[in-house]
Amino acid sequence: MNGVEITGYGTALPKNTVTFGDQTRYRVVAGETQISLAVEACEQALRQGNLDITEIDCLVSASAVAVQPIPCTAALIHEQIAQGTDIPAIDINTTCTSFVTALDTFSTLIEAGRYTRVLIVSSEVGSLGLNPNQKESFELFSDGAAAIVLERSTNPEKGVISAMQRTWSEGAHQTEIRGGLTAFPPSNYSEETKEEYMFDMQGKAILSLVIKKLPKMMAAFYEQSGLSADLIDKVVPHQASRAMPLLMKKIGFSKEQYFDTVKEYGNMVSASIPFTLCNALSEQAIKDGDTVLFIGTAAGLTTNILAMRC
Structure with a gap:
Protein backbone atom coordinates (compact mmCIF):
# COMPACT_ATOMS: atom_id res chain seq x y z
CA MET A 1 0.00 0.00 0.00
CA ASN A 2 1.20 3.52 -0.84
CA GLY A 3 0.59 5.44 2.38
CA VAL A 4 -1.21 8.59 1.23
CA GLU A 5 -4.41 10.47 2.02
CA ILE A 6 -6.48 13.31 0.63
CA THR A 7 -6.19 16.36 2.88
CA GLY A 8 -7.90 19.01 0.77
CA TYR A 9 -10.31 19.16 -2.14
CA GLY A 10 -12.14 21.70 -4.27
CA THR A 11 -14.20 22.11 -7.44
CA ALA A 12 -15.18 24.78 -9.95
CA LEU A 13 -18.03 25.07 -12.43
CA PRO A 14 -18.84 27.59 -15.15
CA LYS A 15 -21.74 29.94 -14.41
CA ASN A 16 -23.67 28.96 -17.54
CA THR A 17 -25.80 25.83 -17.92
CA VAL A 18 -27.60 24.34 -20.90
CA THR A 19 -30.16 21.55 -20.87
CA PHE A 20 -30.88 18.70 -23.25
CA GLY A 21 -34.15 17.15 -22.12
CA ASP A 22 -33.59 16.19 -18.47
CA GLN A 23 -29.78 16.49 -18.78
CA THR A 24 -27.87 19.50 -17.42
CA ARG A 25 -24.51 20.58 -18.85
CA TYR A 26 -22.08 23.32 -17.81
CA ARG A 27 -20.44 25.40 -20.52
CA VAL A 28 -17.92 28.26 -20.20
CA VAL A 29 -18.82 31.76 -21.33
CA ALA A 30 -16.67 34.84 -22.00
CA GLY A 31 -14.25 35.49 -19.16
CA GLU A 32 -14.11 31.84 -18.04
CA THR A 33 -11.17 29.69 -19.10
CA GLN A 34 -9.62 26.32 -18.41
CA ILE A 35 -6.99 28.09 -16.28
CA SER A 36 -9.52 30.15 -14.30
CA LEU A 37 -11.48 26.98 -13.46
CA ALA A 38 -8.28 25.18 -12.45
CA VAL A 39 -7.17 28.08 -10.25
CA GLU A 40 -10.56 28.26 -8.51
CA ALA A 41 -10.51 24.53 -7.77
CA CYS A 42 -6.90 24.63 -6.53
CA GLU A 43 -7.52 27.60 -4.25
CA GLN A 44 -10.61 25.92 -2.82
CA ALA A 45 -8.65 22.70 -2.18
CA LEU A 46 -5.92 24.64 -0.37
CA ARG A 47 -8.47 26.52 1.76
CA GLN A 48 -10.35 23.34 2.57
CA GLY A 49 -7.10 21.74 3.70
CA ASN A 50 -5.94 24.84 5.62
CA LEU A 51 -2.84 24.98 3.45
CA ASP A 52 -0.75 27.58 1.65
CA ILE A 53 0.69 27.00 -1.81
CA THR A 54 4.21 27.16 -0.29
CA GLU A 55 3.37 23.92 1.56
CA ILE A 56 2.92 22.09 -1.76
CA ASP A 57 6.01 20.46 -3.26
CA CYS A 58 4.61 19.51 -6.69
CA LEU A 59 1.79 20.87 -8.87
CA VAL A 60 0.23 18.42 -11.32
CA SER A 61 -2.24 19.16 -14.12
CA ALA A 62 -4.04 15.91 -14.94
CA SER A 63 -6.10 17.06 -17.91
CA ALA A 64 -7.01 15.59 -21.29
CA VAL A 65 -6.70 18.76 -23.36
CA ALA A 66 -3.90 21.25 -22.82
CA VAL A 67 -4.41 25.00 -22.84
CA GLN A 68 -1.73 25.29 -25.52
CA PRO A 69 0.88 22.91 -27.00
CA ILE A 70 3.71 24.39 -24.90
CA PRO A 71 4.40 25.08 -22.09
CA CYS A 72 2.61 22.42 -20.07
CA THR A 73 -0.74 23.40 -18.55
CA ALA A 74 0.64 22.95 -15.03
CA ALA A 75 3.15 25.75 -15.70
CA LEU A 76 0.31 28.09 -16.68
CA ILE A 77 -1.59 27.24 -13.49
CA HIS A 78 1.66 27.72 -11.54
CA GLU A 79 1.88 31.22 -13.01
CA GLN A 80 -1.44 32.09 -11.38
CA ILE A 81 -1.08 30.46 -7.95
CA ALA A 82 2.62 29.78 -7.35
CA GLN A 83 4.63 32.38 -9.26
CA GLY A 84 7.80 33.27 -7.38
CA THR A 85 8.21 29.73 -6.05
CA ASP A 86 10.15 26.90 -7.70
CA ILE A 87 7.51 24.21 -7.10
CA PRO A 88 7.78 21.75 -10.03
CA ALA A 89 4.87 21.79 -12.49
CA ILE A 90 4.07 18.57 -14.33
CA ASP A 91 1.38 17.45 -16.80
CA ILE A 92 -0.08 13.93 -16.79
CA ASN A 93 -2.31 12.98 -19.72
CA THR A 94 -4.17 9.74 -20.29
CA THR A 95 -7.19 11.78 -21.45
CA CYS A 96 -10.31 10.95 -19.40
CA THR A 97 -8.40 8.90 -16.81
CA SER A 98 -5.59 11.43 -16.31
CA PHE A 99 -6.55 12.00 -12.66
CA VAL A 100 -6.37 8.28 -11.83
CA THR A 101 -3.00 7.97 -13.58
CA ALA A 102 -1.75 10.99 -11.60
CA LEU A 103 -3.08 9.52 -8.34
CA ASP A 104 -1.30 6.23 -9.09
CA THR A 105 1.96 7.88 -10.17
CA PHE A 106 2.25 10.44 -7.40
CA SER A 107 1.14 8.14 -4.59
CA THR A 108 4.09 5.98 -5.65
CA LEU A 109 6.46 8.97 -5.71
CA ILE A 110 5.23 10.11 -2.28
CA GLU A 111 5.74 6.59 -0.93
CA ALA A 112 9.25 6.64 -2.40
CA GLY A 113 10.01 9.91 -0.56
CA ARG A 114 10.29 12.11 -3.64
CA TYR A 115 7.38 14.36 -2.59
CA THR A 116 5.42 14.96 0.60
CA ARG A 117 2.36 16.96 -0.50
CA VAL A 118 1.12 17.19 -4.11
CA LEU A 119 -1.66 19.34 -5.58
CA ILE A 120 -3.41 17.52 -8.44
CA VAL A 121 -5.94 19.39 -10.60
CA SER A 122 -8.02 18.34 -13.59
CA SER A 123 -9.67 21.12 -15.60
CA GLU A 124 -11.56 20.84 -18.86
CA VAL A 125 -13.43 23.11 -21.27
CA GLY A 126 -14.22 20.41 -23.78
CA SER A 127 -17.28 22.29 -25.00
CA LEU A 128 -14.95 24.51 -27.05
CA GLY A 129 -13.99 21.57 -29.27
CA LEU A 130 -17.34 19.85 -29.74
CA ASN A 131 -18.84 19.24 -33.15
CA PRO A 132 -22.51 20.34 -33.15
CA ASN A 133 -23.13 17.86 -35.97
CA GLN A 134 -22.37 14.97 -33.60
CA LYS A 135 -25.41 15.04 -31.31
CA GLU A 136 -24.22 12.25 -29.00
CA SER A 137 -21.04 14.02 -27.89
CA PHE A 138 -22.39 17.56 -28.22
CA GLU A 139 -25.12 16.82 -25.67
CA LEU A 140 -22.90 14.77 -23.34
CA PHE A 141 -19.92 16.92 -22.35
CA SER A 142 -19.61 19.53 -19.60
CA ASP A 143 -16.88 21.91 -18.48
CA GLY A 144 -15.47 21.99 -14.96
CA ALA A 145 -12.50 21.43 -12.70
CA ALA A 146 -11.58 19.57 -9.52
CA ALA A 147 -8.45 19.50 -7.37
CA ILE A 148 -7.16 17.46 -4.45
CA VAL A 149 -4.19 17.69 -2.12
CA LEU A 150 -2.50 14.29 -1.79
CA GLU A 151 0.04 13.80 0.97
CA ARG A 152 1.94 11.23 2.95
CA SER A 153 -0.29 9.61 5.59
CA THR A 154 0.66 8.80 9.16
CA ASN A 155 -2.26 6.36 9.31
CA PRO A 156 -1.09 2.91 8.15
CA GLU A 157 -4.66 1.99 7.23
CA LYS A 158 -4.94 4.72 4.56
CA GLY A 159 -3.51 4.77 1.07
CA PHE A 259 -22.00 7.37 -8.14
CA ASP A 260 -23.88 8.27 -11.32
CA THR A 261 -24.05 12.04 -11.96
CA VAL A 262 -24.30 12.06 -15.76
CA LYS A 263 -27.78 13.60 -15.63
CA GLU A 264 -26.69 16.48 -13.38
CA TYR A 265 -23.19 17.21 -14.72
CA GLY A 266 -22.48 15.21 -17.87
CA ASN A 267 -19.03 13.99 -18.87
CA MET A 268 -16.33 16.40 -17.66
CA VAL A 269 -13.53 14.45 -19.37
CA SER A 270 -10.55 14.21 -16.96
CA ALA A 271 -12.35 16.31 -14.32
CA SER A 272 -15.20 13.79 -14.18
CA ILE A 273 -13.71 11.39 -11.61
CA PRO A 274 -12.15 13.97 -9.24
CA PHE A 275 -15.26 16.20 -9.43
CA THR A 276 -17.46 13.24 -8.42
CA LEU A 277 -14.96 12.35 -5.68
CA CYS A 278 -14.89 15.89 -4.27
CA ASN A 279 -18.68 16.09 -4.19
CA ALA A 280 -18.88 12.72 -2.45
CA LEU A 281 -16.34 13.82 0.17
CA SER A 282 -18.18 17.11 0.70
CA GLU A 283 -21.51 15.32 1.14
CA GLN A 284 -19.88 12.65 3.37
CA ALA A 285 -21.06 9.97 0.95
CA ILE A 286 -17.47 8.66 1.23
Whole structure:
Protein backbone atom coordinates (compact mmCIF):
# COMPACT_ATOMS: atom_id res chain seq x y z
CA MET A 1 0.00 0.00 0.00
CA ASN A 2 1.20 3.52 -0.84
CA GLY A 3 0.59 5.44 2.38
CA VAL A 4 -1.21 8.59 1.23
CA GLU A 5 -4.41 10.47 2.02
CA ILE A 6 -6.48 13.31 0.63
CA THR A 7 -6.19 16.36 2.88
CA GLY A 8 -7.90 19.01 0.77
CA TYR A 9 -10.31 19.16 -2.14
CA GLY A 10 -12.14 21.70 -4.27
CA THR A 11 -14.20 22.11 -7.44
CA ALA A 12 -15.18 24.78 -9.95
CA LEU A 13 -18.03 25.07 -12.43
CA PRO A 14 -18.84 27.59 -15.15
CA LYS A 15 -21.74 29.94 -14.41
CA ASN A 16 -23.67 28.96 -17.54
CA THR A 17 -25.80 25.83 -17.92
CA VAL A 18 -27.60 24.34 -20.90
CA THR A 19 -30.16 21.55 -20.87
CA PHE A 20 -30.88 18.70 -23.25
CA GLY A 21 -34.15 17.15 -22.12
CA ASP A 22 -33.59 16.19 -18.47
CA GLN A 23 -29.78 16.49 -18.78
CA THR A 24 -27.87 19.50 -17.42
CA ARG A 25 -24.51 20.58 -18.85
CA TYR A 26 -22.08 23.32 -17.81
CA ARG A 27 -20.44 25.40 -20.52
CA VAL A 28 -17.92 28.26 -20.20
CA VAL A 29 -18.82 31.76 -21.33
CA ALA A 30 -16.67 34.84 -22.00
CA GLY A 31 -14.25 35.49 -19.16
CA GLU A 32 -14.11 31.84 -18.04
CA THR A 33 -11.17 29.69 -19.10
CA GLN A 34 -9.62 26.32 -18.41
CA ILE A 35 -6.99 28.09 -16.28
CA SER A 36 -9.52 30.15 -14.30
CA LEU A 37 -11.48 26.98 -13.46
CA ALA A 38 -8.28 25.18 -12.45
CA VAL A 39 -7.17 28.08 -10.25
CA GLU A 40 -10.56 28.26 -8.51
CA ALA A 41 -10.51 24.53 -7.77
CA CYS A 42 -6.90 24.63 -6.53
CA GLU A 43 -7.52 27.60 -4.25
CA GLN A 44 -10.61 25.92 -2.82
CA ALA A 45 -8.65 22.70 -2.18
CA LEU A 46 -5.92 24.64 -0.37
CA ARG A 47 -8.47 26.52 1.76
CA GLN A 48 -10.35 23.34 2.57
CA GLY A 49 -7.10 21.74 3.70
CA ASN A 50 -5.94 24.84 5.62
CA LEU A 51 -2.84 24.98 3.45
CA ASP A 52 -0.75 27.58 1.65
CA ILE A 53 0.69 27.00 -1.81
CA THR A 54 4.21 27.16 -0.29
CA GLU A 55 3.37 23.92 1.56
CA ILE A 56 2.92 22.09 -1.76
CA ASP A 57 6.01 20.46 -3.26
CA CYS A 58 4.61 19.51 -6.69
CA LEU A 59 1.79 20.87 -8.87
CA VAL A 60 0.23 18.42 -11.32
CA SER A 61 -2.24 19.16 -14.12
CA ALA A 62 -4.04 15.91 -14.94
CA SER A 63 -6.10 17.06 -17.91
CA ALA A 64 -7.01 15.59 -21.29
CA VAL A 65 -6.70 18.76 -23.36
CA ALA A 66 -3.90 21.25 -22.82
CA VAL A 67 -4.41 25.00 -22.84
CA GLN A 68 -1.73 25.29 -25.52
CA PRO A 69 0.88 22.91 -27.00
CA ILE A 70 3.71 24.39 -24.90
CA PRO A 71 4.40 25.08 -22.09
CA CYS A 72 2.61 22.42 -20.07
CA THR A 73 -0.74 23.40 -18.55
CA ALA A 74 0.64 22.95 -15.03
CA ALA A 75 3.15 25.75 -15.70
CA LEU A 76 0.31 28.09 -16.68
CA ILE A 77 -1.59 27.24 -13.49
CA HIS A 78 1.66 27.72 -11.54
CA GLU A 79 1.88 31.22 -13.01
CA GLN A 80 -1.44 32.09 -11.38
CA ILE A 81 -1.08 30.46 -7.95
CA ALA A 82 2.62 29.78 -7.35
CA GLN A 83 4.63 32.38 -9.26
CA GLY A 84 7.80 33.27 -7.38
CA THR A 85 8.21 29.73 -6.05
CA ASP A 86 10.15 26.90 -7.70
CA ILE A 87 7.51 24.21 -7.10
CA PRO A 88 7.78 21.75 -10.03
CA ALA A 89 4.87 21.79 -12.49
CA ILE A 90 4.07 18.57 -14.33
CA ASP A 91 1.38 17.45 -16.80
CA ILE A 92 -0.08 13.93 -16.79
CA ASN A 93 -2.31 12.98 -19.72
CA THR A 94 -4.17 9.74 -20.29
CA THR A 95 -7.19 11.78 -21.45
CA CYS A 96 -10.31 10.95 -19.40
CA THR A 97 -8.40 8.90 -16.81
CA SER A 98 -5.59 11.43 -16.31
CA PHE A 99 -6.55 12.00 -12.66
CA VAL A 100 -6.37 8.28 -11.83
CA THR A 101 -3.00 7.97 -13.58
CA ALA A 102 -1.75 10.99 -11.60
CA LEU A 103 -3.08 9.52 -8.34
CA ASP A 104 -1.30 6.23 -9.09
CA THR A 105 1.96 7.88 -10.17
CA PHE A 106 2.25 10.44 -7.40
CA SER A 107 1.14 8.14 -4.59
CA THR A 108 4.09 5.98 -5.65
CA LEU A 109 6.46 8.97 -5.71
CA ILE A 110 5.23 10.11 -2.28
CA GLU A 111 5.74 6.59 -0.93
CA ALA A 112 9.25 6.64 -2.40
CA GLY A 113 10.01 9.91 -0.56
CA ARG A 114 10.29 12.11 -3.64
CA TYR A 115 7.38 14.36 -2.59
CA THR A 116 5.42 14.96 0.60
CA ARG A 117 2.36 16.96 -0.50
CA VAL A 118 1.12 17.19 -4.11
CA LEU A 119 -1.66 19.34 -5.58
CA ILE A 120 -3.41 17.52 -8.44
CA VAL A 121 -5.94 19.39 -10.60
CA SER A 122 -8.02 18.34 -13.59
CA SER A 123 -9.67 21.12 -15.60
CA GLU A 124 -11.56 20.84 -18.86
CA VAL A 125 -13.43 23.11 -21.27
CA GLY A 126 -14.22 20.41 -23.78
CA SER A 127 -17.28 22.29 -25.00
CA LEU A 128 -14.95 24.51 -27.05
CA GLY A 129 -13.99 21.57 -29.27
CA LEU A 130 -17.34 19.85 -29.74
CA ASN A 131 -18.84 19.24 -33.15
CA PRO A 132 -22.51 20.34 -33.15
CA ASN A 133 -23.13 17.86 -35.97
CA GLN A 134 -22.37 14.97 -33.60
CA LYS A 135 -25.41 15.04 -31.31
CA GLU A 136 -24.22 12.25 -29.00
CA SER A 137 -21.04 14.02 -27.89
CA PHE A 138 -22.39 17.56 -28.22
CA GLU A 139 -25.12 16.82 -25.67
CA LEU A 140 -22.90 14.77 -23.34
CA PHE A 141 -19.92 16.92 -22.35
CA SER A 142 -19.61 19.53 -19.60
CA ASP A 143 -16.88 21.91 -18.48
CA GLY A 144 -15.47 21.99 -14.96
CA ALA A 145 -12.50 21.43 -12.70
CA ALA A 146 -11.58 19.57 -9.52
CA ALA A 147 -8.45 19.50 -7.37
CA ILE A 148 -7.16 17.46 -4.45
CA VAL A 149 -4.19 17.69 -2.12
CA LEU A 150 -2.50 14.29 -1.79
CA GLU A 151 0.04 13.80 0.97
CA ARG A 152 1.94 11.23 2.95
CA SER A 153 -0.29 9.61 5.59
CA THR A 154 0.66 8.80 9.16
CA ASN A 155 -2.26 6.36 9.31
CA PRO A 156 -1.09 2.91 8.15
CA GLU A 157 -4.66 1.99 7.23
CA LYS A 158 -4.94 4.72 4.56
CA GLY A 159 -3.51 4.77 1.07
CA VAL A 160 -3.56 3.37 -2.45
CA ILE A 161 -4.07 -0.37 -2.19
CA SER A 162 -3.51 -1.31 -5.82
CA ALA A 163 -3.71 0.12 -9.32
CA MET A 164 -3.82 -1.16 -12.89
CA GLN A 165 -3.74 0.54 -16.28
CA ARG A 166 -4.19 -1.12 -19.67
CA THR A 167 -4.47 0.15 -23.23
CA TRP A 168 -6.28 -1.59 -26.10
CA SER A 169 -5.10 0.35 -29.13
CA GLU A 170 -7.59 -1.32 -31.46
CA GLY A 171 -9.77 1.48 -30.10
CA ALA A 172 -7.18 4.23 -30.66
CA HIS A 173 -9.19 5.97 -33.38
CA GLN A 174 -12.62 5.68 -31.77
CA THR A 175 -12.09 8.87 -29.73
CA GLU A 176 -9.98 11.55 -31.39
CA ILE A 177 -9.13 15.16 -32.03
CA ARG A 178 -6.85 14.80 -35.02
CA GLY A 179 -6.00 18.43 -35.74
CA GLY A 180 -3.85 21.00 -34.00
CA LEU A 181 -0.46 19.31 -33.63
CA THR A 182 1.80 17.38 -36.03
CA ALA A 183 -0.77 15.08 -37.70
CA PHE A 184 -2.87 18.04 -38.85
CA PRO A 185 -0.85 21.18 -37.99
CA PRO A 186 -2.59 24.55 -37.61
CA SER A 187 -1.42 25.56 -41.09
CA ASN A 188 -3.72 22.89 -42.55
CA TYR A 189 -6.85 24.45 -41.06
CA SER A 190 -9.57 25.49 -43.51
CA GLU A 191 -13.33 25.44 -43.76
CA GLU A 192 -13.03 22.05 -45.47
CA THR A 193 -10.78 20.54 -42.76
CA LYS A 194 -12.29 22.16 -39.64
CA GLU A 195 -13.92 18.95 -38.38
CA GLU A 196 -10.43 17.41 -38.05
CA TYR A 197 -9.89 19.96 -35.28
CA MET A 198 -13.09 19.00 -33.42
CA PHE A 199 -13.84 16.13 -31.06
CA ASP A 200 -14.83 12.90 -32.82
CA MET A 201 -16.29 9.96 -30.88
CA GLN A 202 -17.74 6.58 -31.90
CA GLY A 203 -19.66 5.87 -28.72
CA LYS A 204 -21.21 2.51 -29.61
CA ALA A 205 -17.87 1.08 -30.79
CA ILE A 206 -16.17 2.21 -27.58
CA LEU A 207 -18.87 0.69 -25.38
CA SER A 208 -18.67 -2.60 -27.30
CA LEU A 209 -14.89 -2.81 -26.82
CA VAL A 210 -15.10 -1.91 -23.11
CA ILE A 211 -17.81 -4.51 -22.43
CA LYS A 212 -15.62 -7.11 -24.15
CA LYS A 213 -12.39 -6.25 -22.32
CA LEU A 214 -13.24 -4.79 -18.90
CA PRO A 215 -14.58 -7.90 -17.07
CA LYS A 216 -11.28 -9.74 -17.65
CA MET A 217 -9.31 -6.70 -16.49
CA MET A 218 -11.51 -6.46 -13.40
CA ALA A 219 -10.81 -10.12 -12.58
CA ALA A 220 -7.06 -9.54 -12.98
CA PHE A 221 -7.28 -6.48 -10.71
CA TYR A 222 -9.04 -8.46 -8.00
CA GLU A 223 -6.37 -11.15 -8.20
CA GLN A 224 -3.61 -8.53 -7.97
CA SER A 225 -5.17 -6.52 -5.14
CA GLY A 226 -6.83 -9.22 -3.06
CA LEU A 227 -10.09 -7.28 -3.25
CA SER A 228 -13.54 -8.27 -4.51
CA ALA A 229 -16.73 -6.39 -5.36
CA ASP A 230 -18.19 -6.95 -1.89
CA LEU A 231 -15.10 -5.39 -0.26
CA ILE A 232 -15.55 -2.12 -2.19
CA ASP A 233 -17.58 0.46 -0.25
CA LYS A 234 -17.92 3.02 -3.04
CA VAL A 235 -17.08 3.19 -6.74
CA VAL A 236 -16.18 6.53 -8.36
CA PRO A 237 -16.46 5.86 -12.10
CA HIS A 238 -15.69 8.13 -15.00
CA GLN A 239 -19.06 9.64 -15.94
CA ALA A 240 -18.61 8.50 -19.52
CA SER A 241 -22.21 8.24 -20.69
CA ARG A 242 -25.76 7.31 -19.81
CA ALA A 243 -24.73 3.67 -20.39
CA MET A 244 -22.91 3.61 -17.03
CA PRO A 245 -25.54 1.47 -15.22
CA LEU A 246 -25.16 -1.22 -17.90
CA LEU A 247 -21.39 -1.28 -17.50
CA MET A 248 -21.47 -1.22 -13.67
CA LYS A 249 -23.89 -4.15 -13.66
CA LYS A 250 -21.64 -6.01 -16.10
CA ILE A 251 -18.70 -5.83 -13.67
CA GLY A 252 -20.75 -6.67 -10.59
CA PHE A 253 -21.56 -3.42 -8.78
CA SER A 254 -24.96 -2.53 -7.35
CA LYS A 255 -26.61 0.88 -7.78
CA GLU A 256 -25.90 1.58 -4.12
CA GLN A 257 -22.15 1.19 -4.63
CA TYR A 258 -21.42 3.67 -7.42
CA PHE A 259 -22.00 7.37 -8.14
CA ASP A 260 -23.88 8.27 -11.32
CA THR A 261 -24.05 12.04 -11.96
CA VAL A 262 -24.30 12.06 -15.76
CA LYS A 263 -27.78 13.60 -15.63
CA GLU A 264 -26.69 16.48 -13.38
CA TYR A 265 -23.19 17.21 -14.72
CA GLY A 266 -22.48 15.21 -17.87
CA ASN A 267 -19.03 13.99 -18.87
CA MET A 268 -16.33 16.40 -17.66
CA VAL A 269 -13.53 14.45 -19.37
CA SER A 270 -10.55 14.21 -16.96
CA ALA A 271 -12.35 16.31 -14.32
CA SER A 272 -15.20 13.79 -14.18
CA ILE A 273 -13.71 11.39 -11.61
CA PRO A 274 -12.15 13.97 -9.24
CA PHE A 275 -15.26 16.20 -9.43
CA THR A 276 -17.46 13.24 -8.42
CA LEU A 277 -14.96 12.35 -5.68
CA CYS A 278 -14.89 15.89 -4.27
CA ASN A 279 -18.68 16.09 -4.19
CA ALA A 280 -18.88 12.72 -2.45
CA LEU A 281 -16.34 13.82 0.17
CA SER A 282 -18.18 17.11 0.70
CA GLU A 283 -21.51 15.32 1.14
CA GLN A 284 -19.88 12.65 3.37
CA ALA A 285 -21.06 9.97 0.95
CA ILE A 286 -17.47 8.66 1.23
CA LYS A 287 -16.54 8.17 4.86
CA ASP A 288 -13.28 7.81 6.73
CA GLY A 289 -11.97 4.28 6.26
CA ASP A 290 -14.02 3.49 3.14
CA THR A 291 -12.41 1.44 0.40
CA VAL A 292 -13.03 3.39 -2.79
CA LEU A 293 -12.55 2.13 -6.35
CA PHE A 294 -11.76 4.59 -9.14
CA ILE A 295 -12.43 3.23 -12.62
CA GLY A 296 -12.66 4.76 -16.06
CA THR A 297 -12.00 4.42 -19.75
CA ALA A 298 -10.20 6.97 -21.90
CA ALA A 299 -9.16 7.60 -25.48
CA GLY A 300 -6.47 5.16 -26.54
CA LEU A 301 -8.46 3.01 -25.57
CA THR A 302 -6.98 3.20 -22.07
CA THR A 303 -8.61 1.90 -18.88
CA ASN A 304 -7.58 2.61 -15.27
CA ILE A 305 -8.59 0.89 -12.05
CA LEU A 306 -7.31 2.07 -8.67
CA ALA A 307 -8.41 1.15 -5.15
CA MET A 308 -7.78 3.49 -2.22
CA ARG A 309 -8.65 3.34 1.45
CA CYS A 310 -9.68 6.88 2.34
